[in-house]
Every structure is written in structure tokens, then in C-alpha cells.
Amino acid sequence: MTPEHRSGFACFVGRPNAGKSTLTNALVGTKIAITSSKPQTTRHAIRGIVHREDAQLVLVDTPGLHRPRTVLGERLNDLVYTTWSEVDVVGFCVPANEKIGPGDRFIATELAKIARRTPVLGIVTKTDLVPPERVAEQLMALEKVMEFADLVPVSAVDGFQVGTLADLLVRRLPEGPQLYPDGDLTDEPEQTLVAELIREAALEGVHDELPHSIAVTIEEMLPHEGRDDMIDVHAQLYVERPSQKGIILGHKGERLKKVGAQARAHIEALLGSKVYLDLHVKVAKDWQRDPKQLRRLGF
Numbered sequence: 001m002t003p004e005h006r007s008g009f010a011c012f013v014g015r016p017n018a019g020k021s022t023l024t025n026a027l028v029g030t031k032i033a034i035t036s037s038k039p040q041t042t043r044h045a046i047r048g049i050v051h052r053e054d055a056q057l058v059l060v061d062t063p064g065l066h067r068p069r070t071v072l073g074e075r076l077n078d079l080v081y082t083t084w085s086e087v088d089v090v091g092f093c094v095p096a097n098e099k100i101g102p103g104d105r106f107i108a109t110e111l112a113k114i115a116r117r118t119p120v121l122g123i124v125t126k127t128d129l130v131p132p133e134r135v136a137e138q139l140m141a142l143e144k145v146m147e148f149a150d151l152v153p154v155s156a157v158d159g160f161q162v163g164t165l166a167d168l169l170v171r172r173l174p175e176g177p178q179l180y181p182d183g184d185l186t187d188e189p190e191q192t193l194v195a196e197l198i199r200e201a202a203l204e205g206v207h208d209e210l211p212h213s214i215a216v217t218i219e220e221m222l223p224h225e226g227r228d229d230m231i232d233v234h235a236q237l238y239v240e241r242p243s244q245k246g247i248i249l250g251h252k253g254e255r256l257k258k259v260g261a262q263a264r265a266h267i268e269a270l271l272g273s274k275v276y277l278d279l280h281v282k283v284a285k286d287w288q289r290d291p292k293q294l295r296r297l298g299f
Helices: 020-028 071-086 102-112 132-145 162-171 190-203 242-249 251-271 291-296
Strands: 006-013 046-051 055-061 089-095 120-125 150-153 215-223 230-239 274-283
Touching: 006 020, 006 071, 020 046, 020 055, 020 089, 020 120, 020 162, 055 162, 071 291, 089 102, 089 162, 102 132, 120 132, 120 162, 132 150, 150 162, 190 215, 190 230, 190 251, 230 242, 230 251, 242 251, 242 274, 251 274
Parallel strands: 006 055, 006 089, 089 120, 120 150, 230 274
Antiparallel strands: 046 055, 215 230
16 A cells, blocks of 8 residues: 655754755755854745655745834734644754754744744754754753744755654645655745845845845846847845945945855856856945835735
8 A cells, every 4th residue: 555645844943044045955955045154044944845755845944033113024923833733744853063052942932832832943053063962961951941732953065864853844745745846946936035045146245234134026027139148137136235235235236246146156057058147236225124025025
């Protein structure tokens, strides 16, 4: 008798920079969630789809939960709570190389409210950064934080136990048919992914004051006139202050050129086509605190 096919949704939660996006990419096997050493880089609940013979696991990548200071912060947190209430299983990520702190305990308290009806797995990430005994200590410390359905250490970088984690998540999905066609890796519109890749490139190597202040909108994406092997992408990069615009542009526009080149390479890989990228920087004063501007920028 053939084993039943399972399908459903899972999400990873954790403090900003706990390795959630990297783990999503490792499970899906390609880059769909943006990763950056800057916390708070994930803004959209981007889904990655893991196709297996026995199951289809849809991963929802949520922004890191944090105590909000702006309207944007509040909206991001609301997004996390909504996601939790709609998935079949939750993975709580804690990096192996950082002590469990008040932020983790805050999330655990919130998760305990849903744990009765939704299984929560404890995941120790970034195990490649520490010796095995430190991983064991972290697992023991995590066990004390709340009651988990399972505990698992993983490393998205060297692939350690990524398969095991997939098995543990799949085991908790309901039986059901495929939810997405074979070959689909994400249900995000291409424009959203392209905007995220540009934002990721812009975040590389900038100072700490920038991450929250960058938003990207795609004005249009269309075939290049007279060429069927090229796509034109026209994008606007928004910052909150003129001084930030200077940081992004760099001396004589050198930094923006680098951002464009890096983003273009990733976009070409995503779209499987040559890309002409037209990138402009605009100042949208204090957009994070202005509901009207937030709506315009897609939040």
C-alpha cells in the first residue's frame, strides 16, 4: 500500500537574524527568501515550497518578532501572529552561537498560547559556528524555555540535519493532495522577489542606520524592445532622509553601481534571462511612520 501523501504549511519564527531565511532556502534548495547579516531584512511572508514524493511542505517565512517602535514594526508583528494562526506546524529558531535571551523568552511566551493546537519544534540553528558541546548546552537550555513537540539542531550552511528537520515537519502535516504544481518553488509574484533582491543588494555593507529605512518598488518589468532574451526592470529605491540617499549612492554614484550589478546578477538567475536594470534612489520622508506612505510602498 502506498503511504499517504501529506501537504500543509509550516513557518519558522525567532528573533531577527536567527537564521530563519537561510533555513528556508536550504530546505527549498534555492534562494527565495533574502538573507543578510543585518537583522530585520525579511518583510514579506515569502513562501518556499518543498516537493517530495510523500509530501509537499509550504514554508512561510515571517519577519522576526520584536517589540515594535514604529507603525511598520506593529504591522510586521501582526503579520507574524496571523501566520502562526494559519499554519500546521511552527519551528522556533534559536542560533547556537548566542545565549537564549529575553527576546527568545518573549517569543516562547507568545508561542505557548498556540502550542496546544499547533505543534512547535525547537530548532537550534547555525550549529556550524560552535563546537558540539555548545550545541548540546543550547538544546538543554532551549528545552527549559517551553515544551516542544521535538528538538533538533541544524546547520543550513553545511546541510547538517536539514533532511531530518524536513522529516519532522512533514510528519506533522495533515494528509492531503499537492497544493502547488511540481516545479513551483514560491507563490510570490516575481516582482516581489525582484524587489527583495534589489533591497538585499542595497543592504550589503551599509551602516547600521539603514536596514529599516530601505524600501524598493518595481515600477515596471517588460520585455526589452527588439530583444526577446532581455527584460527591462525599472525600480525605485526609497530611503527616509537625504543623508541616507548619499550613503546608497556613494562617491560619484559608485555604490549604487555596485548595488545594481549585484542585484542584476541575482535577478538574471531568478528570471533565467538577461536583465537591464534601471535603478533610482528617492527620499520618502519618514515613510515607516506614515500609514499612507506605507500603503503606497506595499506594507
